[in-house]
Amino acid sequence: MNLLYEGKAKKVYDTGDEGQVRMEFKDSATAFNGQKRGEIAEKGIVNAALSARFFTWLSQHGISTHFIEQIDPRNLRVERLNMIGLEVVVRNSVAGSLHQRTGLPEGTALDVPILEFYYKNDALGDPLLNDDHIQLLALASPDLVARLRQQALRVNQVLRPFLLRCDLVLVDFKLEFGWNPAGDLVLGDEISPDTCRLWDSVSGERMDKDRFRRDLGGVEEAYQEVYRRVMQ
Numbered sequence: 579m580n581l582l583y584e585g586k587a588k589k590v591y592d593t594g595d596e597g598q599v600r601m602e603f604k605d606s607a608t609a610f611n612g613q614k615r616g617e618i619a620e621k622g623i624v625n626a627a628l629s630a631r632f633f634t635w636l637s638q639h640g641i642s643t644h645f646i647e648q649i650d651p652r653n654l655r656v657e658r659l660n661m662i663g664l665e666v667v668v669r670n671s672v673a674g675s676l677h678q679r680t681g682l683p684e685g686t687a688l689d690v691p692i693l694e695f696y697y698k699n700d701a702l703g704d705p706l707l708n709d710d711h712i713q714l715l716a717l718a719s720p721d722l723v724a725r726l727r728q729q730a731l732r733v734n735q736v737l738r739p740f741l742l743r744c745d746l747v748l749v750d751f752k753l754e755f756g757w758n759p760a761g762d763l764v765l766g767d768e769i770s771p772d773t774c775r776l777w778d779s780v781s782g783e784r785m786d787k788d789r790f791r792r793d794l795g796g797v798e799e800a801y802q803e804v805y806r807r808v809m810q
């Protein structure tokens with residue numbers, strides 16, 4: 579099968595089926611725009627299964643996603659999307675770059691979720707964009723920006739309570755959207771501890787890629803624990 583693209587966390591293959599691709603989830607992990615590299619054992623298996631679970635749950639709640647089926651432990655069949663060159667970040671509490679940008683303490687709850695758009699551009703280090711920058715770069719019309727905001731907030735509304743039932747606080751997460759062959763706007767990529775901050779609702783312990791980013795130890799264990807809680 580034709581490898582179409584190899585990214586930092588996944589490989590995308592042509593399946594020969596029109597309008598579909600296979601996404602293979604790798605164990606390799608990167609942080610700080612690829613400056614830090616490593617392996618998280620079994621991460622690909624955990625992230626493929628969790629993404630499949632979250633996408634299924636979202637589509638059961640009226641949100642269009644690219645997910646078709648899980649082929650095997652590391653591979654998902656998905657609709658082939660023409661990706662929009664933006665990362666959409668939703669935040670429920672202060673963490674990471676929002677803490678660095680504002681000085682607000684990590685963990686500060688936000689009364690209303692905050693949305694941010696980042697330019698999917700490794701060479702530039704995925705910079706934060708405002709609405710004018712998005713227009714300047716012609717990445718999305720104002721109408722599309724409004725639809726992305728609305729979709730991302732809906733994802734938040736559906737995933738937050740789901741995760742809380744697993745004793746996980748959804749602190750923030752990143753989404754990517756694209757156009758499917760039918761011309762519909764669809765949620766793509768993955769939803770996993772690589773792309774979400776998940777804090778244990780009792781202990782506050784970090785259960786996501788921050789353990790790798792910040793050398794906190796127990797990386798594999800945290801991914802396995804999220805898997806166990808979500809898949810049970």
Ligand code: ADP
Pocket residue numbers: 583584585586587588589590599644656657658659660661754766767768
């Ligand atoms: P990166 O490109 O940041 O290194 P990944 O390793 O996760 O990230 O690579 C996966 C790539 O596949 C990303 O560029 C993502 O935008 C793209 N992608 C995600 N879902 C789809 C899809 N359904 N169809 C085509 N491309 C997709």
Ligand code: UDP
Pocket residue numbers: 665667673674675676704750751752772773774775787
């Ligand atoms: N995120 C991601 N991919 C990126 C950048 C961020 O999945 O390229 C996720 C990250 O895991 C977190 C959220 O988006 O859940 C917000 O990340 P932040 O802006 O705080 O950046 P970071 O701390 O990752 O540099």
